[in-house]
Amino acid sequence: MALVPHPHISEDDYLHCIRCGQCLAVCPTYRLTLNETDSPRARVALLRAVREGLLERPTDRTAAQFFRCLLCGACTFTCPSGVTVDRVLELTRGEMAELGLLPQPLVALNQRIRESHNISAEPPESRLLWAQNLPAPPTGLGKAQAEVVYFVGCVGALFPRSYGIPQSFVQILEGAGVDYALLGAEEWCCGYPLAINGDLEGAREMMRHNLEAVRATGARTLVTTCPSCFHFWKHAYPAALEEDLGLEVRHATEFLADLLEAGRVPLRDDLPEQVVTYHDPCDLGRKSGVFDAPRRILRAIPGVTLVEMAENQGGSHCCGGGGNLESMDPALSQGIAARRIRQAAETGAQVVVSACQQCERTLFNAARAERLRLRVKDIAEIVLEAMRR
C-alpha cells in the first residue's frame, strides 16, 4: 500500500522490529555493499533514532539513507514481525521532504514532473512519438469513447528504447479486436514518483487529472504495461482521491493472459524452441500479488520452456530500478542490476522476460555491462512475436 493519503508515522510502524536481521538476507542494497547502514534494519533503526531523539537533528545525510533504497519490499515480505518496511520508508521520505531534506536529484525530478507532467520534461505531444513508426496509426489514438483505456506510462511513452513495449501492446490489442483508447498528450505522470518523493499534493494533482481523462472516455477498464502505474492506480488512487474509481485496473499481463485463454490472440505454431526466465517486477509481484498471469502467458507460447531464477515471485530480487534509486545513486542501482542479471544467466535461459519497462531497461543495460549473451524482452514483445498475424 502506498503512502497516500499521508498518515504520519506512528510508533506502531517500527515498534515491532525486533532487529532479528532476516531482512539483511534479502535486501539488494545490503547484499551489494555489505554495509549494515544500507540495510532495512538500519533504516528502521535510523527512523527510530530520529523519532526517539538519539539523532536529534536529521541532516541531508540522514535523509539520503532513506532514499538509498529501492522500495522493492523484499524486507517487508520477509519480516517475521509484520513490519511494512517499504511503507514506513515511504512515509519517512515524506517527512524528510517536509523538513526540506529531499535530495537534490529528487527535487529536480519533482519539479520536472510538476511542470511538464512527465518524468523527463518532454512536451506533452512527445507522448505519441512511439506510435509514429508503427505500420498504421494505433486505432486507439484520438478515440473519444472506448471500453478500455491503455495507460502507457512515462517510460514507455517517452524513452525511445522502451517504445517497443507500447508498440507491441497496441498491436496485440488490435489483433484481438479490443476497443481501446489512448490518452495521448492528456496522459500525465501517474503520480507515483512524486508520492515517494514526499510531494503528495503534486501526486494528487496528477491523479485527479488522469482520472478525469479516463472517465471522459467512458471506459470501464484501465490497463497499463507499467507495474508502477498499475500498483499506484490500483492501490493509491482510490485511497488518495477517497472515491471508488468505477474502473477495473488491470496490468497488461492479466489482460493478455485472459485474451490468450479466450483464444483472442492466435499463436503461430512455427516458433523456435527457447528457454526463458521471468523476472518479477516488484510493483507487480510482491506489491500487487500478480505472479501467475505472466507465467501463464509464457507457458502458453509454443516453444517456450520457462525456468525460474533461484529468487522468484515473492522472493524476487529487484532489478535495481526501483524507488528512484537510479536518480539518487546510479552506481548502486547498476550494481544491483548486475547481480540480478547474473542470477538470470545462472538459469541457462537465453531470454529474460519481464513485464515492466523499467526492469527491461535496467536488465538490458546490465546484460550489456556484464557482457552476457542474454536477450531481455518485455512480455508484450514476446507475445507479439508469437502472434499469428
Place this chain on the structure above:
Amino acid sequence: MSEHAWIDRLREVLGPAKVLTNIEDRIAYSYDGTFAQQLPDVAVLPESTEEVAAVVRIAAEYRVPVVPRGMASGLAAASVPFSGGIALSLTRMNRILELDEVNRTVWVEAGIITADLQAYVEARGLFYPPDPSSNKHSTIGGNIACNAGGPRCLKYGVTGDYVMGLTVVLPDGRVLRTGGKAIKNVVGYDLTSLFVGSEGTLGVITEALLKLIAKPQHVRTALAEFPSLDDASRTVNAILAAGVVPATLELMDETAIACIEEAMHLGLPLDVEAMLIIETDGSDDEAVRREMEVVERVCRENGARKVTVAQDEKERAQLWRARRSVSPSLARKAPNKLGEDITVPRSAIPEAIRRIKEISARHGLPIVVFGHAGDGNLHPNILFDKRDPAQWEKVEVMAGEIFGVALDLGGTLSGEHGVGVLKRPYMERALGPVSIDVQRRIKEALDPLNILNPGKVLP
C-alpha cells in the same frame, strides 16, 4: 581531521571508505538481535586478515575497545559495543578460499553467510550440517564465536564439531593459526576449541577451516500430537532408546501451539499439550523409511494421538511451517521478546516446562516454550512491552528464575545463543568460582589491555 588521532590512523590504514564515523553509520552498528543498543565511535569494514590485524594494532596502541561483529543477529547482546570504540564488521570478508573435496574440508573467510556456504557445498554433494535458524542472516564467524547450534545438532553436532582450524587476530595484532586438515591432532593445547564460543573476547576470527560430510540423500518428516506433555517428553527418550537418532527432534508446547495458531491459522490442534517434529535422514532410502516406521510406532506406543508422516516435499514443508512460524508469531504478539536458551537433561524437560509455566503465571507475562527436545535445549520466550517499566522489571526477575530452573535441574544457561551481557550476571552461579577464575586468567593472558569485546561473557 577527526577528533581522535586513532580514527585518522584507521583511515590511513584502511582508506576512508572503510571507516564509518557518521552518526547514521554509528546507529547502524549499535545493536544486535536483542533490544540492547550503544553507539560505537566508529565502524570499520576490513576486507582481509591483514586489515583486521592493522585495526587491532591501532586499537591496542590507543587502548580503544574493539567489538567484532558478523551480521549482528545474536540474541545475547554479545556484539553490542557497550564501551564504544570500534565496531569491527567482518561481513566483507565473505570469500570461499578453498574447497578440498578429497579431504572434505572448506576454508572460508569469517564473514560468509552460513546459508551461502551451505548452498555452495551442497551443490557439490557435500554437507555442512550446523543449522542455526539464523543461517540466512548470520555468518560462519559469528556462528563459531557463539558455537551456534540448531535443530540438526542432535544427530550431527554443533558448529564447534566442524571447526578444524582457525585464523585469529589476537588482541595484540598478531595472527594466530590453529588446527589444520589432519583429523587427529594432539600437539599442544586445543586452541581451536578455545576460540569456539569465545564471543569475540579473546581474538577476532577471520578465517575458518571447516569439516564437511556427505550430503544425506533422503529425509522423512513426521509431526506427532500429544495430549500429554509428559508423554511427549517420554517419547523423545524412547525414540533414542529404540536406537534411532533422528536428524531433528523439535518440541512445541501448548503455549507455542496456541501462539502460532492465533497468528497463522494453520489448523493446529489446541487441545494437545505438545507436538513433536521428528526427522530421519540418511543415504539409504529404505533405512530412513524403516527408522521413521520405528519413530511412528514409538510415538503411538507412548501416547501420541496422531502422527502425520509427510509423503512428499510439499507435505514436508507444510509440517515444518508450524515450527518455522513460532518466531514470527511471537513477534506479532508483543513488541519485545526475550528468547532464552536453557538446556536441561532430556529427562527433565517436562519438569522444566512445568516450572517455567509457573513463573509465567506468577508474574502475569506470557512465556512461550519450544525447542530442540532431543538435546534438552529449550527456548522459553518471555513476551513483553519494554516501554512499560513495570513489565521490564518483571522480565529481568523472570529471566533469573528461568536460569534458576535450568541450574536446579542439572542444566545450564545457554545451549547455543551464548552469554554476551544478558547472561553474565548468572555466570558465577552456573560455573562456580574456580571456573570463572581460570577463564579470567585466560582472558588476561590473551588480552591484558582488555580491549577485545570488553564487558562480555565473564562477570
